[in-house]
Amino acid sequence: MAGGNWSPTDMPVLPGLYMNFVAAAGAAIQPGSRGVVVAPVKAHWGPVGEFVEIADEKSIKEKFSLDETGGATAYTTLFLALLGGPKKLLAYRLADSSAAAAKVTLKNTAETPADALVLTAKYPGERGNDFNVTVQASLVDATKKELRLYESTTLLRTFSIGDGTAAAAVAAINEDGDNKWIVAEKVADGTMADISGAALGGGKSGISSITNADYIAATEAFEGQEFHVLTLDGVTDPALRASITAWVKRVRSEGKGIIATLGGPTTDDKASDAVAKANARSAACNDEGIVNVGSGAVLGDKEYSSAQIAAWAAGLIAGQSISESTTYAVAPFDDVTRRWTRSEQEQAVRSGVFLLIHDGRQVKVLRGLNTLVALKEGQNSAWKKIRTIRVMDQINADLQRAAEDNYIGKVNNTAEGRLALIGACKDYMRTMAQSNVIEGAGYDVILDPAYYGSAPSRKPEPDQVFLQWNARLTDVMEQIFGTFYVQ
Structure with a gap:
C-alpha cells in the first residue's frame, strides 16, 4: 500500500493516504496496541526464507529445534520474545549457501540390489543427520512392511508401506499429513530391502557464513509482511545496527509503522563504561522507530545480553494494549547483569536508553523510551515515548486501511x-x-x-x-x- 509523509513542495505520485504527524502547541497523539513481532533467526532445522508462526515453546522445538550449538539462535530469541507476550510471533530463518538437507538412499531386493528410494529431510540443517530409518515386516501383519523413522533413539513416525515397494513407500510418506520430517523419491521399482538404522547424512545448517548482507536481504521480505516490531537474534555488529536503523527510518517515512528493538553485547553491558556505551548506541540511532535496550538480564542460571533481551522488549511492546505503557512494566527476569546507579539511570532516560532495573524486589523497565534525543522539525518530547509512537502508527495504519478499502x-x-x-x-x-x-x-x-x-x-x-x-x-x-x- 502507498502512504507515508507528504510535502506541499514534493507531492506524492502514487494513490494512497499520506499523513504527517506534527506537534501542535502543547498537544500530541497517543499510543496503540500493535501485535506482531518478526525475528530473523539461525537454526539447525526449519524452512529457510519463510515466515513461520511460533505460538509456544513446543512449536520452537518442532519448527526449529532447541539446539543452539554452532551459532544457532532460534530458541533463545523466540523464547524471550514469547516471554514478552506478543499477540503473534513470526520467525524467519536465515541460512547461507552451504545449507543442505540430510538424506539417505535405500536399496531394493533385486538380484543385484539397486538404489530404489531416496529419503531427504524436509529442511536443510544438521538436525537431519540425527534421523535414521528402519524397514522391516510389520509387527502387526507380517505380510506387510513398515518404515520407521527415528531421531537418534526416539521414534518419530511409523509409515505403513503395504507390499513394501518403493512406490508404496513414496505414497505413504509424502501423503502423510502428520509427517513433518522427511520426503521420499522413487529411484527404481522393486520391493524395499529390510534395513535397520540407516542414517541420514550430509545435512548442513548454513550458519557459519551468514553475514550482514543476509540480514539486509531479509528486510526486503519483511517489507512485504504485515508486522509491527522487529528484533534481531542477538547480533551486535555496529554496521548491521546502522543498516537496520537506516532501513527502519526509510520504511517509516514510506508509511510502514514499525519499531525495531536492538541492544549490545554482554561485554558492553557489564563494562565499567557500560553507561557510556549504551548511551552512544542510542545517540547513533536517534530515531523514534528504534528502541535501544541498555541492560542484560539473568533468568535462572543463564545470563542474556541486552541484544538478546531486545527480543523480550519486542514481545512486550507488541503485546501491550493500546492504553498501556512499558514504563515500570514488570519483567520475568531474576536480576540484571549490571545494576545502574541513580545518576546512571537518569543519564539513561536523558539519552534514550530502554533500561531494565532491579528495584530491590523485582526487575522492571525504567521508562518506555525510544532512542529519539534530538527532536526533528514538528516533533516534541512526546515522540520520545514508545507508547506515543505506537499510537500514531496504529492510527495511521487504521486510517490507511479504511481509506484504501472504502x-x-x-x-x-x-x-x-x-x-x-x-x-x-x-x-x-x-x-x-x-x-x-x-x-x-x-x-x-x-x-x-x-x-x-x-x-x-x-x-x-x-x-x-x-x-x-x-x-x-x-x-x-x-x-x-x-x-x-x-x-
Whole structure:
C-alpha cells in the first residue's frame, strides 16, 4: 500500500493516504496496541526464507529445534520474545549457501540390489543427520512392511508401506499429513530391502557464513509482511545496527509503522563504561522507530545480553494494549547483569536508553523510551515515548486501511464525498476517545484551512483531499509529585 509523509513542495505520485504527524502547541497523539513481532533467526532445522508462526515453546522445538550449538539462535530469541507476550510471533530463518538437507538412499531386493528410494529431510540443517530409518515386516501383519523413522533413539513416525515397494513407500510418506520430517523419491521399482538404522547424512545448517548482507536481504521480505516490531537474534555488529536503523527510518517515512528493538553485547553491558556505551548506541540511532535496550538480564542460571533481551522488549511492546505503557512494566527476569546507579539511570532516560532495573524486589523497565534525543522539525518530547509512537502508527495504519478499502478510487471528490470521509474519520476518533487513547473533548477532523476556505494558500487538485486532525493525547502517570505538610 502507498502512504507515508507528504510535502506541499514534493507531492506524492502514487494513490494512497499520506499523513504527517506534527506537534501542535502543547498537544500530541497517543499510543496503540500493535501485535506482531518478526525475528530473523539461525537454526539447525526449519524452512529457510519463510515466515513461520511460533505460538509456544513446543512449536520452537518442532519448527526449529532447541539446539543452539554452532551459532544457532532460534530458541533463545523466540523464547524471550514469547516471554514478552506478543499477540503473534513470526520467525524467519536465515541460512547461507552451504545449507543442505540430510538424506539417505535405500536399496531394493533385486538380484543385484539397486538404489530404489531416496529419503531427504524436509529442511536443510544438521538436525537431519540425527534421523535414521528402519524397514522391516510389520509387527502387526507380517505380510506387510513398515518404515520407521527415528531421531537418534526416539521414534518419530511409523509409515505403513503395504507390499513394501518403493512406490508404496513414496505414497505413504509424502501423503502423510502428520509427517513433518522427511520426503521420499522413487529411484527404481522393486520391493524395499529390510534395513535397520540407516542414517541420514550430509545435512548442513548454513550458519557459519551468514553475514550482514543476509540480514539486509531479509528486510526486503519483511517489507512485504504485515508486522509491527522487529528484533534481531542477538547480533551486535555496529554496521548491521546502522543498516537496520537506516532501513527502519526509510520504511517509516514510506508509511510502514514499525519499531525495531536492538541492544549490545554482554561485554558492553557489564563494562565499567557500560553507561557510556549504551548511551552512544542510542545517540547513533536517534530515531523514534528504534528502541535501544541498555541492560542484560539473568533468568535462572543463564545470563542474556541486552541484544538478546531486545527480543523480550519486542514481545512486550507488541503485546501491550493500546492504553498501556512499558514504563515500570514488570519483567520475568531474576536480576540484571549490571545494576545502574541513580545518576546512571537518569543519564539513561536523558539519552534514550530502554533500561531494565532491579528495584530491590523485582526487575522492571525504567521508562518506555525510544532512542529519539534530538527532536526533528514538528516533533516534541512526546515522540520520545514508545507508547506515543505506537499510537500514531496504529492510527495511521487504521486510517490507511479504511481509506484504501472504502474511499480511494470509490468516492467522488465532491462536497458530499468529503463530508462522508470526515464523518467516518470523526467516528474513528470517537472510538479512540472511548478507549482513552485521546481526550474525549476537543478532538476534531476538518478540511485543512490552508487548502480550503475563503483564502487558501493553495488549491487542491481534483483528486486530492487535505484534512486537518486535532487531538490531545492522554498519557499514563509516570511521575507523581506531592507535598506533605507536617503539623
